[in-house]
Amino acid sequence: AQSVTQLDSQVPVFEEAPVELRCNYSSSVSVYLFWYVQYPNQGLQLLLKYLSGSTLVKGINGFEAEFNKSQTSFHLRKPSVHISDTAEYFCAVRPWDTGFQKLVFGTGTRLLVSP
C-alpha cells in the first residue's frame, strides 16, 4: 500500500516571500508524483508532475518541485508568492501496481498568503 504525508495542514506566508510545502510518500513500488491545487470553489488543477528524468520539475504559476528518491520526498516550492496563490495544495502519487491509474492523495496543505 502507499501513503502520502503532508505534515503541514496550514502554511501562512506574506506576499512575495518564498514558500515550501512538504510532501513525503511511502511506497514499495514505483510511483508517479503529482501536485494539485484547489482554488476556492473550483476543482483540482494539476500544478506539476514527475514521471521520470530530471528530478527538478517546473509547473504552472511559477511553482517547482524536486523529487528526492532517497528521502522519498517531493516538496513544492515557489520563490515569491502572490495573494492569488492562496489555495489548498495536494500532493499525490500514482503507483505502478494500479497501472499508474489510481491517485493516492495526502491530506492537503492550505497556503494562506497575506499582504
Add this chain to the structure above:
Amino acid sequence: EAGVTQFPSHSVIEKGQTVTLRCDPISGHDNLYWYRRVMGKEIKFLLHFVKESKQDESGMPNNRFLAERTGGTYSTLKVQPAELEDSGVYFCASSQLSASTDTQYFGPGTRLTVL
C-alpha cells in the same frame, strides 16, 4: 473545450434518503474516476471506469454505493440509503486512454451533506 462537469454542486439530504450524483467527463476521455473527500481527511479513490467497464472498484466503501457508466459517456454515483458518514465532497476525474501518464482532469466536486 469543456472540462469535467458535475451535478449537483451541493446536495443536502436526510439519513436514509437516496442521492444520485452525475459526472460528465471531457469529451473523448475513456477513463473516468470517482474520488471522495471526507471533511478534514485525504481525498480517497472510489473507482475507475474504462469506457463502460469498471476497471477497479476497490475503493467503494460498501454496497450502498452504486456507480454506473452506461454507454461509456457520463457516469452516476448513487448512494442508497445515505448515512451520516457519507457526507463529503465527491470528485470526478477523467483522462484519455492512450497512456498511463495521462493527466487526470478533475471536476469541481459535489458537496454532499447527510443530516
